[in-house]
Amino acid sequence: MEKRQYQLSPNIRIVTGSEPGSAMAYHALYGNPRIINDEGLRFLNLFRRPISKEEIAQICDGDPRETIRAFAEVFFLVEPGFDEKEFLRHQMASHLVEVSSGRTVDRMGLAISDSCNFACTHCIHFQSSIDSNVGILPDRKQLNMSWETAKKCIDQYAGLMKKYGNRHGKMHFGNAEPLINWPVIEKVLRYCEGMSDLTFEFAINTNLTLMTREIAEVLKKYHVRIATSLDGTAQANDAIRISKGGAGTFNRIVEKFDLLADIGYPLDGFSITVTGGNFELIDTDVIDLAAQRGMTSIAFDYDLVGLVDIPVTKRVAKLMHLKKYANNKGIDFFGTWDSAFRNLTSRSLLTENHAFCAAVEGKTLEFNVDGSIKVCGHTTTQIGHIDTFERTFEVVGGLLGLVKSRFPGTDDYCSGCAIEGSCGGQCHVTREIVARSDGERRQRLFADLCDFYRAVTEALAVEYIHSSGR
Ligand code: SF4
Ligand code: SF4
Numbered sequence: 001m002e003k004r005q006y007q008l009s010p011n012i013r014i015v016t017g018s019e020p021g022s023a024m025a026y027h028a029l030y031g032n033p034r035i036i037n038d039e040g041l042r043f044l045n046l047f048r049r050p051i052s053k054e055e056i057a058q059i060c061d062g063d064p065r066e067t068i069r070a071f072a073e074v075f076f077l078v079e080p081g082f083d084e085k086e087f088l089r090h091q092m093a094s095h096l097v098e099v100s101s102g103r104t105v106d107r108m109g110l111a112i113s114d115s116c117n118f119a120c121t122h123c124i125h126f127q128s129s130i131d132s133n134v135g136i137l138p139d140r141k142q143l144n145m146s147w148e149t150a151k152k153c154i155d156q157y158a159g160l161m162k163k164y165g166n167r168h169g170k171m172h173f174g175n176a177e178p179l180i181n182w183p184v185i186e187k188v189l190r191y192c193e194g195m196s197d198l199t200f201e202f203a204i205n206t207n208l209t210l211m212t213r214e215i216a217e218v219l220k221k222y223h224v225r226i227a228t229s230l231d232g233t234a235q236a237n238d239a240i241r242i243s244k245g246g247a248g249t250f251n252r253i254v255e256k257f258d259l260l261a262d263i264g265y266p267l268d269g270f271s272i273t274v275t276g277g278n279f280e281l282i283d284t285d286v287i288d289l290a291a292q293r294g295m296t297s298i299a300f301d302y303d304l305v306g307l308v309d310i311p312v313t314k315r316v317a318k319l320m321h322l323k324k325y326a327n328n329k330g331i332d333f334f335g336t337w338d339s340a341f342r343n344l345t346s347r348s349l350l351t352e353n354h355a356f357c358a359a360v361e362g363k364t365l366e367f368n369v370d371g372s373i374k375v376c377g378h379t380t381t382q383i384g385h386i387d388t389f390e391r392t393f394e395v396v397g398g399l400l401g402l403v404k405s406r407f408p409g410t411d412d413y414c415s416g417c418a419i420e421g422s423c424g425g426q427c428h429v430t431r432e433i434v435a436r437s438d439g440e441r442r443q444r445l446f447a448d449l450c451d452f453y454r455a456v457t458e459a460l461a462v463e464y465i466h467s468s469g470r
Contacts, residue, residue: 003052004079005050005052006051006078007048007050008048009077012027012076013028014036015458017462017469019466025041027074027075028416030075031353032076033344033461043060046060091351092407092410099399102163105362105364105365106170107172107363108169108364109173109364109377110150110173111174111366111367111368112185112369113144113176113178113369114176114369115143115144117209117210118177118241118244120241122303142369143180145181146184149386151191152371152386154171154191156386158195162198167197169199169200171200171202174377177207180210204225205228206226206228208252208253209249213259216256220263220264226267227271228253228256230253230271230272230289231272231274232278232282232286233250234250236283257293266295269297269299271298274302276309279307279318282318287325287326296330297334298326298334300334301335304429304430305433316456316459319337337452338456339427340419340422340456341464343421343424349408354407354408355424356424356428357376357427357428371386371387372385373385379428383399384397406428409424418458422457423453434446
C-alpha cells in the first residue's frame with residue numbers, strides 16, 4: 001500500500017525574531033501562528049519535498065508521528081495535491097449560509113447625523129463621502145435621521161436578535177457628528193430601555209464639543225461608551241482637527257474630557273489620527289496626557305491614503321515606538337493597522353475572523369439617515385433598505401454579495417500575499433477611496449497600503465515572538 005506523504009504547505013510563512021533561536025510560523029491563509037525553535041524549523045525543512053512518516057522516522061531521532069500530527073493539524077504540513085484555496089471556499093460556503101439567514105449580525109449602527117460642526121479634511125467620513133468628480137460632498141437632502149426611521153431600524157434589528165435567541169444587542173451612534181441630532185438619540189435610548197426582552201450596549205462616536213452637562217449625564221445614565229478623537233497635544237491636534245472657521249479645537253475637546261471626569265464618567269481613552277499635517281508633531285507627549293488622566297486605551301490610525309510620501313519603514317517605526325511607550329504605561333494601543341495581526345493571532349481564520357473586520361464579515365448593519373443599509377458607517381456600498389429589510393439577506397440583496405467578494409482567498413490581487421487570510425483585502429472603505437483615484441495613483445496607493453500592512457504585521461509578529469520568550 002502506498003504510504004501517506006506530507007509536504008510543506010506553500011502557504012507557510014516564517015517570521016524570525018529579533019534574537020536567534022525563535023521564530024513564528026503561520027499559515028498565510030488559515031493563520032494558526034506557532035512559536036517555533038530552530039529544531040522545529042529544521043524538522044519542517046525535511047518536508048520541502050513530499051515525504052512519508054516512515055522515511056522521516058529513518059532520518060530523525062525518536063518517533064516523529066506526534067510532531068507530524070501537530071504540524072498537519074495547523075496545515076503547516078499537507079498532503080500533496082491538497083487544494084488549500086478550495087478548502088477555504090468550502091468554509092466560505094458555510095459562512096455564507098449563516099450570512100443569508102441573518103444569524104451573523106450581532107450589532108447595529110444608526111447614522112444619526114451626516115453633518116458635522118468640524119471641518120477635518122482627513123475625516124474618514126468626509127473622504128468616503130466625497131464625490132471625486134467635483135471634489136465636494138454631494139448635496140444631500142437629508143442630513144439627520146428622523147425618529148420614525150430610527151424606530152423602524154431598531155425594530156428590525158431587535159426582531160433579528162430575538163429570532164436567534166439573542167437577548168443582548170449592540171448599538172452604535174454615528175456617523176459624522178451625532179450630537180447634532182441629540183433629540184433622536186435620547187428618544188432611542190428611552191425606547192430601548194422600554195424593551196423587556198432585549199438589553200443594549202450603546203456606543204457613540206462624537207467630537208464632544210456639542211456635549212452639554214445634561215447630555216453627558218444622559219450618556220452616563222445609559223452607560224453609552226464614548227469614543228472621541230484628539231489628534232495629539234495642542235500643536236499636533238490643531239494642525240488638522242479644526243472647526244469650520246479653521247480654528248484649533250484642542251482646548252474645546254479637553255474641556256469636555258474635564259466635564260466627563262467631573263460628573264464621574266471619565267473617558268477611558270481617545271483615538272488619534274495622523275496625517276501628513278501632524279505626522280512630525282505626534283510624539284509620546286499625547287500618551288503622557290492620556291496616562292495623566294488615568295486613561296487605558298488609545299486607538300491610533302494613520303490617514304488612509306494621505307501618507308504615501310512618508311516611507312513605510314518610518315511609519316511602522318513610529319507606530320511601534322508609540323505602542324511600546326503606551327504599553328509600558330499600561331495603555332492599550334491599537335488601530336486598523338493591527339487588524340491583520342489580531343486576526344492572525346485570534347485562533348484559526350478557518351473558523352472565525354473570516355475577514356478584515358466585523359463589517360465585511362457580515363456582523364454589522366449600519367442604517368443610514370434615509371434608511372438605506374450598509375455594513376459600516378463610512379462605506380458607500382449600499383446592501384439594502386429598511387423598507388425591504390428581509391431582502392438584504394437574500395441572494396439579490398447586497399450583504400451576501402459583499403461578504404462573498406471580501407472573503408479571504410477570493411481576490412486574485414491578494415493571491416500569495418504573506419497575510420492573505422488575515423488581511424483579506426484590507427478595509428473596505430480604503431478600497432473604495434483608492435478605487436476612485438486615477439490609474440497610476442490608484443496603483444501606488446494600494447501598493448503602499450499593502451506594504452504598510454505587511455510590514456506592520458511583521459513588526460508585531462517580532463514583538464509577539466519576543467514577548468512569548470519572556
Ligand atoms: S490587500 Fe494587500 S496586504 Fe492585504 S492581503 Fe491583499 S495584497 Fe496582501
Ligand atoms: S470597512 Fe471595516 S475597517 Fe474599514 S472603516 Fe469600515 S469597519 Fe472600519
